[in-house]
Amino acid sequence: MHKEIVIRVCMGPGGIAAGGKEVLGSFREHLLKAGIFAKLKEKCSSHQVGCLGLCARDVLVEVHINRNKTVYQYVKPDMVERIVSEHISGGKPVEEWLADDTFKTFYGKQMKIVLADCGKVDPEDINSYIYSGGYEPTREVLTSWIPDDVIDEIKTSGLRGRGGAGFPTGLKWELARRSKSEIKYIICNADEGDPGAFMDRAVIEGNPHSVIEGMIIGAFAIGSNKGYVYIRAEYPLAVERLKIALKQAYERRFLGKNIFNTSFSFDIDIKLGAGAFVCGEETALIASIEGQRGMPRPKPPFPISKGLWQRPTVINNVETLANIPYIIRKGAGWYSSFGTEKSKGTKVFALTGKIRNTGLIEVPMGISLREIIYEIGGGIEGGKALKAVQTGGPSGGCIPASMLDLNVDYESLAKAGSIVGSGGMIVLDEDNCMVNMAKYFIQFTQAESCGKCVPCRVGTKRLLEILERITKGQGRDGDIERLERLCNGVKNTSLCGLGQTAPNPILSTIRYFREEYETHIRDKKCPAKVCKDLLIYSIIEEKCKGCGTCMKACPSGAITGDKKKPHKIDPNKCIRCGACFDVCKFKSVGRD
Numbered sequence: 090m091h092k093e094i095v096i097r098v099c100m101g102p103g104g105i106a107a108g109g110k111e112v113l114g115s116f117r118e119h120l121l122k123a124g125i126f127a128k129l130k131e132k133c134s135s136h137q138v139g140c141l142g143l144c145a146r147d148v149l150v151e152v153h154i155n156r157n158k159t160v161y162q163y164v165k166p167d168m169v170e171r172i173v174s175e176h177i178s179g180g181k182p183v184e185e186w187l188a189d190d191t192f193k194t195f196y197g198k199q200m201k202i203v204l205a206d207c208g209k210v211d212p213e214d215i216n217s218y219i220y221s222g223g224y225e226p227t228r229e230v231l232t233s234w235i236p237d238d239v240i241d242e243i244k245t246s247g248l249r250g251r252g253g254a255g256f257p258t259g260l261k262w263e264l265a266r267r268s269k270s271e272i273k274y275i276i277c278n279a280d281e282g283d284p285g286a287f288m289d290r291a292v293i294e295g296n297p298h299s300v301i302e303g304m305i306i307g308a309f310a311i312g313s314n315k316g317y318v319y320i321r322a323e324y325p326l327a328v329e330r331l332k333i334a335l336k337q338a339y340e341r342r343f344l345g346k347n348i349f350n351t352s353f354s355f356d357i358d359i360k361l362g363a364g365a366f367v368c369g370e371e372t373a374l375i376a377s378i379e380g381q382r383g384m385p386r387p388k389p390p391f392p393i394s395k396g397l398w399q400r401p402t403v404i405n406n407v408e409t410l411a412n413i414p415y416i417i418r419k420g421a422g423w424y425s426s427f428g429t430e431k432s433k434g435t436k437v438f439a440l441t442g443k444i445r446n447t448g449l450i451e452v453p454m455g456i457s458l459r460e461i462i463y464e465i466g467g468g469i470e471g472g473k474a475l476k477a478v479q480t481g482g483p484s485g486g487c488i489p490a491s492m493l494d495l496n497v498d499y500e501s502l503a504k505a506g507s508i509v510g511s512g513g514m515i516v517l518d519e520d521n522c523m524v525n526m527a528k529y530f531i532q533f534t535q536a537e538s539c540g541k542c543v544p545c546r547v548g549t550k551r552l553l554e555i556l557e558r559i560t561k562g563q564g565r566d567g568d569i570e571r572l573e574r575l576c577n578g579v580k581n582t583s584l585c586g587l588g589q590t591a592p593n594p595i596l597s598t599i600r601y602f603r604e605e606y607e608t609h610i611r612d613k614k615c616p617a618k619v620c621k622d623l624l625i626y627s628i629i630e631e632k633c634k635g636c637g638t639c640m641k642a643c644p645s646g647a648i649t650g651d652k653k654k655p656h657k658i659d660p661n662k663c664i665r666c667g668a669c670f671d672v673c674k675f676k677s678v679g680r681d
Contacts, residue, residue: 094125094177095153097208098164101140102287104328107147108165113137115169116150123173136217139295141208144196146188151208152176160188191467195446198460200453202435203411206327207295213346218298224343226417227305231351236266240308243413245421247433252278252369252406253484253510254586255499261403264395265311268401268600273313274396276404277304278374279320279327283482284533286513288437289407291325291449293320296411297334301357303410305343306417308355311403315356319374322361330657332361352387366483366537370585371396371404373539382648384539385585406511408437428454432498436509442479442516443470452497459493462516472550473518477601478507481510482592483530483537486597487523506597508590522611523602524620527595528556534591545588548579552595560620564610569599614681621665624680628669630655632677639669639678 098104098113113136141149146162152172153159159182161172168186176182211217215331218224230239244259265273277300281289293300304316320328335357336346346354360378367373368383375397378382396402412434416424425433432454438461441447445467453462458478462468469475477487482498488495495501499509517526535549552575557569576592583589599606606623608614615623628639629646633655640648640656646661651658658678670678 093153093155095136095151096120096177097141097151097153099139099141099147099149099208100137100460101144101147101291102322103140103144103147104149105326107163109137109148111166112148112150112164112169115166116173119173120177121179122459124345125173125177126531136211137213138209139207139212139608140291140449142199142204142448142450143192143446145446146191149188152182154180160192161186162188184664191446194448194467195448197362198456198465199451200435201451202415202424202427203292203299203408203437204295204449204451205415206299207292209541210296210298211296212295215298215334215335215341218296222418224302224341224412224413225345227302228349230306230309230417231349231353231562236310236312239306239417240266242421243310243416245423246416247421247428248409248416248424249432249499250405251398251408251412251436252509253481253508255509258405258409261393261405262307262310265401265403268394270401272315272398272400273311273398274400275304275308275311275313275316275404276374276378276402277316277318277320277410278369278371278404279318279324280369280374281407282361282364282369282537283323283484283513284530285439285441285512285515287439287513288449288512290324290327290361291439292407292411292437293322293324293331293617297331298338299329299411299414300331301334301338301344301406303405303413304357305348305355306401306413307405307410309353311401313403314354315358315359317360317378317397319362319368319378321364323364328359328361335359344658356448356590365539366533367391367539367585367587370587373397373400374404374583375402384541385587387584408512429496429498431500436497438512438514440466440514440516442514443473443518443521444468444516444645445470451542454498457494457496458488461494461497461514466516469518473517473520476519476521477517479507479515479517479594480513481508481590481593482513483534484508484586484593485510485513486593487517487526487601488597489601506600507593520617520619521604522560522615523598524556524560524615525619527598528553528560530594531556531591534587537662538587538591542582542584542588544579544582545584545591548575548583548589549588551575552579552592555634556595559609560615561622562609562613564613565604566610568610569606573599618680621667624658624665624667625663626658626663626667626669626678626680628656628658629677629679632675634675634677636675638672638674642668642672644668 148164249255373383392402475490540546635653
């Protein structure tokens with residue numbers, strides 16, 4: 090009796106960086122050498138897939154034998170021969186290399202819609218996507234539906250834009266449909282630029298056809314024959330796989346003239362962005378596609394009435410569009426059964442920071458932060474105490490550990506002073522300084538400001554200057570109030586979303602961690618011992634062995650002492666680099 094064998098090797102960026110290409114090549118080599126391909130013919134396949142989610146355990150490999158799945162973690166090329174001989178040929182999995190119970194908890198509370206086929210389909214093989222049901226929703230819509238039917242279905246589903254603003258997708262399409270113009274455009278915003286965020290990138294790298302299909306259906310709904318994918322050139326793997334997917338879609342006539350032998354025609358072009366964060370704002374993105382500098386313009390008019398080349402334009406982000414085929418396939422009622430009353434469906438998050446299980450997750454809206462961090466994420470790395478969760482990237486805020494039972498949805502996070510955003514989620518522990526975190530994010534937004542409006546260009550600069558003073562021990566009485574006044578000014582008067590949301594990390598950290606600001610300003614100390622200008626290094630005499638390791642590591646010659654006798658640090662020469670603290674094996678260097 091023949092066995093049906095499928096081997097899936099993670100070839101997302103994490104998988105590739107950990108050696109995924111070599112692992113995949115090794116599987117093909119050893120399967121061929123063992124005669125398995127010849128024996129099983131079409132019943133055996135080993136192929137690449139996109140991100141499998143638990144990036145911390147790459148290279149991940151799934152072995153499916155007669156649909157029984159076994160997962161291996163940390164796979165290296167030299168492990169493959171044994172997996173092939175003992176498991177695939179012999180039928181006995183290699184126990185010591187199997188994924189542990191972490192996988193059950195990591196995936197247990199997830200609900201995958203957007204990522205349903207990521208990790209299953211080969212992103213460079215359209216047949217793999219078609220086999221999973223791909224392009225069937227497009228065929229059904231184009232041959233059996235009218236545009237108003239599509240719009241009503243999306244409105245009923247409750248899908249909201251996953252790019253950060255959360256505007257109802259069906260309503261946006263309806264407004265664009267009503268706009269009077271012979272030419273309309275639909276744009277996929279893949280200009281993901283938040284620090285620590287890789288959701289949209291992973292979707293395109295793992296299942297680009299779902300995004301293409303979402304664009305086709307959206308174009309049909311609004312009456313557009315031309316689409317663009319605006320994607321940053323810094324994502325070479327995503328760009329490469331998108332180009333392959335588009336080529337294959339054209340070859341199958343899913344794009345181009347008279348799709349599925351109907352009167353509907355649709356074309357997609359790729360526009361590479363140069364990595365400007367501000368181009369995530371829709372009017373700046375439009376300017377970039379038009380060949381202008383990526384700078385926002387005042388609204389109204391909104392893009393749905395006057396967008397690309399002054400024509401009605403719908404802009405949806407990657408995750409929003411990737412939801413569309415699944416909503417059409419399974420129905421609006423099915424989709425709206427997940428989530429909360431006002432936040433339907435699921436949300437993809439990039440879970441990073443001081444967490445055991447870093448990776449890509451998709452959860453139903455309304456799940457609590459506690460469930461994400463301690464059940465899916467496995468808790469804090471090193472057993473340390475959770476301090477805060479930063480959501481929404483530079484536009485979001487920091488939520489304290491005391492609010493762990495907060496639901497993750499648009500309304501709850503906004504009320505707490507943060508946002509869902511595009512889906513970045515950074516976990517912070519007791520070793521993180523909240524003042525320094527606020528400074529980090531305002532540094533980012535200040536550097537990424539296009540400079541068009543004064544509140545953002547100058548306001549973020551002044552905010553950064555105050556935070557830099559505070560973290561250098563030069564804080565003044567009244568600085569917290571100055572920050573709050575300036576934040577509100579920038580928030581209320583900036584031209585676009587970048588400036589309007591830039592103060593969020595500062596306002597949220599003042600709101601929940603005011604005492605840390607006060608300690609920095611009043612006592613000239615950093616409780617988390619992160620701000621190096623506020624640290625004082627000293628050697629604890631009773632612990633020092635006089636080994637000289639710290640003396641050799643010190644770049645400023647601040648440490649002196651005889652061999653096998655306690656050393657000393659000259660505070661006037663110390664540059665607070667921390668090299669002595671890092672190299673001391675006896676923990677005799679203190680910092681305060």
